Amino acid sequence: MLLEIDDVSLLYGRIQALHGISLTVNEGEIVALIGANGAGKSTTMRAISGIRPVASGRIRFEGEDITKLRADLRVRRGLCQAPEGRGIFPGMTVLENLDMGAYTRRDRAGIAQDLNRVMELFPRLAERRKQQGGTLSGGEQQMLAVGRALMSRPKLLLLDEPSMGLAPMLIQQIFSIITEINEQGTTILLVEQNAQQALARAHRAYVLETGRIVKSGTGAELLHDPSVKEAYLGVA
Template sequence: MLLELENITLLYGRIQALHGISLTVDEGEIVALIGANGAGKSTTMRAISGLRPVASGSIRFDGEDITRLRADLRVVRGLCQAPEGRGIFPGMTVLENLDMGAYTRKDRAGIAADLERVLALFPRLAERAKQPGGTLSGGEQQMLAVGRALMSRPRLLLLDEPSMGLAPMLIQQIFDIITEINQQGTTILLVEQNAQQALSRAHRGYVLETGNIVRSGTGAELLHDPAVKEAYLGVA
């Protein structure tokens, strides 16, 4: 088991945002976390990446308890997030942004090989290599955010709403690339409002409602679950 959350609770001031969340991600999987706005999906991601301290419970990564570990040290261990809203550096070029993704690494040959891999996955970024990140379209910025996260060579890639704000054709393209990244050996935990795309690509999934996990199963099981279909897929 690569990642295990056990009974995680998290507070924003006096408001309890997560109520005893437990989930697992095995090596090689795509696991989807779906739910409505405000369900606690991004909060769960922030807890895993160390951007928000948890009130109780434990987070284990590759057998090690990382519950209190600093966020940057989690990156060093191979846990990296492409955040919601992309979070690229707008004044830096595409190549400089990608280079920032490798800031914890010293293996120049490995970094060069990964840069080649990222530019092969995202040919649009290769075409715009010297452009400032802020001049890219929304879809290109999303590609850059994912590419930058890949430059840390993560064992677990956390993707927070990768399809948000994208045109339908680009959504399909982003999910094709997510599948390809997984097939190349990277484990993925995916938070996504587009439940149809997420569950059709995921090995397993969890449904989050108001800070509680209310359902779990394989991607196919959840896709065909009547309650999931009605709430998240627009099918009664």
């Protein structure tokens, strides 16, 4: 088991955002976390990446307790996030942004190899390698955010709302690339409001409602679950 979240609760001041959630991610999987706005999806990601401290419960990565480990040390262990809202450096070029993704690494040959891989996955970034991040379109910025995360060579890639604000054609493209990244050997935990695409790509999935996991199963099971269809897929 690569990641194990055991009975984790999290507070924002006096407000409890997560209520004892438990989930697992096995090596090689795409695991999706779906739910409405405010369900606690991004909060779960922040807890895993170490941006928000948990109130109780345990987070284990590769069998080791990382509950109190600093966020930067989690990145060094192979846990990297492409955040909601992309969070690229607008004044830096595409290449400089990607180079920032590899800041924990010293293996220049490996970094060059991964840079080529990112350029192959995202030909648009190769075309715009000298362009400032802030001048890219929304879709290109999303590609850059994912590419930058890949430059750390993560064991687990956390993707937070990768399709947010994108045109339908680009959404399809981003999800195809997510599948390709997984097939190349990267385990993925995916938080996504586009439940249809997420469940179609995921090996397993969890449904989060008001900070609680209310349902879990394979992507296919939840895709055909009547209550999930009604709540998240717009199908009665």
